[in-house]
Amino acid sequence: xxGLLPLSRGLSALATSRAARRAGALGFRCGFHGTQxxxxxxxxxxxxxxxxxVLVRGRLxxxxxxxxxxxxxxxxxxFVVPVVFVTNAGNCLRQTKAxxxxxxLGVQIEPDQVIMSHSPLRMFKKYHNKCVLxxxxxxxxxxxxxxxxxxxxxxxxxxxxxxxxxxVDHNRRPKLPSSSICNLPKVEAVVLFGEPIRWETNLQLIIxxxxxxxxxxxxxxxxxxxxxxxxxxxxDLMWMAEAHSPRFGHGTFLVCLENIYKKITGEDLKYxxxxxxxxxxxxxxxxxxxxCQAMDRAWKSPITxxxxxGDNLMTDIYGANLYNRYLEERxxxxxxxxxxxxxxxxxxxxxxxxxxAGNMWESELASPSATSCKSILVCTGVYNPKAEVxxxxxxxxxxxxxxxxxxxxxxxxxxxxxxxxxxxxxAVELIFEQEKFSSQ
Amino acid sequence: xxGLLPLSRGLSALATSRAARRAGALGFRCGFHGTQxxxxxxxxxxxxxxxxxVLVRGRLxxxxxxxxxxxxxxxxxxFVVPVVFVTNAGNCLRQTKAxxxxxxLGVQIEPDQVIMSHSPLRMFKKYHNKCVLxxxxxxxxxxxxxxxxxxxxxxxxxxxxxxxxxxVDHNRRPKLPSSSICNLPKVEAVVLFGEPIRWETNLQLIIxxxxxxxxxxxxxxxxxxxxxxxxxxxxDLMWMAEAHSPRFGHGTFLVCLENIYKKITGEDLKYxxxxxxxxxxxxxxxxxxxxCQAMDRAWKSPITxxxxxGDNLMTDIYGANLYNRYLEERxxxxxxxxxxxxxxxxxxxxxxxxxxAGNMWESELASPSATSCKSILVCTGVYNPKAEVxxxxxxxxxxxxxxxxxxxxxxxxxxxxxxxxxxxxxAVELIFEQEKFSSQ
Numbered sequence: 001x002x003g004l005l006p007l008s009r010g011l012s013a014l015a016t017s018r019a020a021r022r023a024g025a026l027g028f029r030c031g032f033h034g035t036q037x038x039x040x041x042x043x044x045x046x047x048x049x050x051x052x053x054v055l056v057r058g059r060l061x062x063x064x065x066x067x068x069x070x071x072x073x074x075x076x077x078x079f080v081v082p083v084v085f086v087t088n089a090g091n092c093l094r095q096t097k098a099x100x101x102x103x104x105l106g107v108q109i110e111p112d113q114v115i116m117s118h119s120p121l122r123m124f125k126k127y128h129n130k131c132v133l134x135x136x137x138x139x140x141x142x143x144x145x146x147x148x149x150x151x152x153x154x155x156x157x158x159x160x161x162x163x164x165x166x167x168v169d170h171n172r173r174p175k176l177p178s179s180s181i182c183n184l185p186k187v188e189a190v191v192l193f194g195e196p197i198r199w200e201t202n203l204q205l206i207i208x209x210x211x212x213x214x215x216x217x218x219x220x221x222x223x224x225x226x227x228x229x230x231x232x233x234x235x236d237l238m239w240m241a242e243a244h245s246p247r248f249g250h251g252t253f254l255v256c257l258e259n260i261y262k263k264i265t266g267e268d269l270k271y272x273x274x275x276x277x278x279x280x281x282x283x284x285x286x287x288x289x290x291x292c293q294a295m296d297r298a299w300k301s302p303i304t305x306x307x308x309x310g311d312n313l314m315t316d317i318y319g320a321n322l323y324n325r326y327l328e329e330r331x332x333x334x335x336x337x338x339x340x341x342x343x344x345x346x347x348x349x350x351x352x353x354x355x356x357a358g359n360m361w362e363s364e365l366a367s368p369s370a371t372s373c374k375s376i377l378v379c380t381g382v383y384n385p386k387a388e389v390x391x392x393x394x395x396x397x398x399x400x401x402x403x404x405x406x407x408x409x410x411x412x413x414x415x416x417x418x419x420x421x422x423x424x425x426x427a428v429e430l431i432f433e434q435e436k437f438s439s440q
Numbered sequence: 441x442x443g444l445l446p447l448s449r450g451l452s453a454l455a456t457s458r459a460a461r462r463a464g465a466l467g468f469r470c471g472f473h474g475t476q477x478x479x480x481x482x483x484x485x486x487x488x489x490x491x492x493x494v495l496v497r498g499r500l501x502x503x504x505x506x507x508x509x510x511x512x513x514x515x516x517x518x519f520v521v522p523v524v525f526v527t528n529a530g531n532c533l534r535q536t537k538a539x540x541x542x543x544x545l546g547v548q549i550e551p552d553q554v555i556m557s558h559s560p561l562r563m564f565k566k567y568h569n570k571c572v573l574x575x576x577x578x579x580x581x582x583x584x585x586x587x588x589x590x591x592x593x594x595x596x597x598x599x600x601x602x603x604x605x606x607x608v609d610h611n612r613r614p615k616l617p618s619s620s621i622c623n624l625p626k627v628e629a630v631v632l633f634g635e636p637i638r639w640e641t642n643l644q645l646i647i648x649x650x651x652x653x654x655x656x657x658x659x660x661x662x663x664x665x666x667x668x669x670x671x672x673x674x675x676d677l678m679w680m681a682e683a684h685s686p687r688f689g690h691g692t693f694l695v696c697l698e699n700i701y702k703k704i705t706g707e708d709l710k711y712x713x714x715x716x717x718x719x720x721x722x723x724x725x726x727x728x729x730x731x732c733q734a735m736d737r738a739w740k741s742p743i744t745x746x747x748x749x750g751d752n753l754m755t756d757i758y759g760a761n762l763y764n765r766y767l768e769e770r771x772x773x774x775x776x777x778x779x780x781x782x783x784x785x786x787x788x789x790x791x792x793x794x795x796x797a798g799n800m801w802e803s804e805l806a807s808p809s810a811t812s813c814k815s816i817l818v819c820t821g822v823y824n825p826k827a828e829v830x831x832x833x834x835x836x837x838x839x840x841x842x843x844x845x846x847x848x849x850x851x852x853x854x855x856x857x858x859x860x861x862x863x864x865x866x867a868v869e870l871i872f873e874q875e876k877f878s879s880q
Binding site for chain 1: 467498499577578602604605607608609610611613616635637639640643648651652658659660664677678681682683684685686687688692693695696698700703704705706762822824841842843
């Protein structure tokens, strides 16, 4: 288990009010209108819950979840600690996910407590007026518009305008000779929300858009040149549903897209931005929403410790540890004496090869009050404690298969959970114990 | 242009009668009941036609095709030269393909003139009584049974028995909690006929079958071990339909499968057998059927020259040249003096990394009478003469992207066509001229 620095810093009143102003600007509404609970213990920590494999498996609730959540609310059903749900799901609106969670957990969950993998796109204003092609399933056009995109094209719209492109399914080929009627604008960027259906169709049309510079009336380019900006949400290779073994996630779709592009062009597919866990950007959002909740409840203690509970080493644990490394480095920059200590603790460089949105988020979000983010792994999802222990301990690192995204480096320190517990109830018990916190 | 050795050998009467006996055993019927045409010039060559990009583009016939075929039949509509169609299509029965061709070309085409990518499976008797999972579209179960498989499972049958496995499409997930009812036998081998529809479903279930050793009731294996035998037909990355740019073929599906398997397990996916062009096995079949036609027509000259007309460098040209190299090496073994000459002409080793069925086909098929197989490239399909000539000739090899299958090496000599012509009519004219042959 990796040591986590017990640093703690105060949150200035200025930062708090800036956070509140920006919440409105980004479309997040601080939805906690609870009464101030001055007489009770006030939390200085917040919780980030993954959903699939932690609270549910497919459509089935995990029994420990309801029990865990009953511990976190008071008699009026109000949360006694700040809680957000950080999911890499991206095929629905956050209000839909909040409603599902309320039903499953028996506790009222607000949309502002939910961060989907696409939530950071709200900040990518420079794309909001460009013509973007969106890929995913569910209400993709509605999701895109809800995030601020004003000029959106779906894969189905491309299929209708260019009926000769999608030829894999014999039964969906045009019955009569037809020509393309191009009444669509030129695509200027591609946004991948989550795993679509009919992968052959999405893969073909996305490749066509990339190889034609967004104009499907023209032939594939054969010369090397940068492709259109590509933004992808959710890199989970697999996730845990009801079945015994993990199921394909959006990361598996990306494996296909990356390798087809590489095979056809000989070049690497490049992402302008990757988002969703384990990207830092997603954790900045989570920290920000937690701060927002604390502010709304007028809790006076700054939220200094975050706990991220998840089932996936490459997503939840890697992401929490990466963000923790960011927080430590941030403090170290302010306190140069701590640098040597942190360098020893964190090992190799923490930064993924794809940088999250440059410093764009820094100008949009207020500075974090959190100084640490601790990772807790549960065994109710994709993580299989038996499978992860190789028979021969010497083979441990060598034999580990990296299920993270192509653009993230395997770093043993980042996939090491702070704690491993049976389920989410044990996780909450552990946190309350560590924080000496009681909801009673 | 590469030099081809003008070698010629006679076909023994013994080999001919052995071929005839084996034709029956393999399910091929010599369907040419034409009258002996002793008074006319008899061909000593045969033609292998690719279909997509040579005779048709999608549903549209290529105009030159009808004209070319009218040149190859007499006034009774009988072929004056042996002709076979060698297609990597694998999603229909060969009788269906023969009927389509008859309609398009205005000439009667027999099923025995058609070689689909899956046709060699007829010889893989050791799999015929095993329980095989088949992937593809169209009448896959019928195709499999027609090839001799007696115990076949489709992807749809797996989905029905294991409803919790195919989870990508939210709308196809089971609505109510359900458990698996396993009434299917254990899968013992996987056969990939051609590109399926709903790639996410086929990819997920094939990966599940490979990682569970064919028993979907069990969890994924986490230890390294060889996976079930995997047989794949048709490796075409892309093919040319009506659209301006090439469309995904089965090879693109295989790129996805190979890379998902590699990402999840860290190991390479291994094919027990690969078939369809450019594999030698497919050309042995073609040569054999051509010999069969000549025999049936009682043409006395042995068929010594083959001409393969296609639009795809990595499939048609690579395959024809690879088979030509085999024919040359075969002769060289019989005539050691020729070895040095051939080694100079052919350059590096010709054998793909995946060997076709060991020597199984040698025991099933009679020895070829052909001594050469010349490749002719047409410009009506996937080959784009403009795109293939890089602006800087020095970059030629370095800049070429290899669109062949992962298990085939790029070999510049093998993708060099014997001739490049505009279309199939020009190809037939060229061949007749070279052979000093006239259909009149």
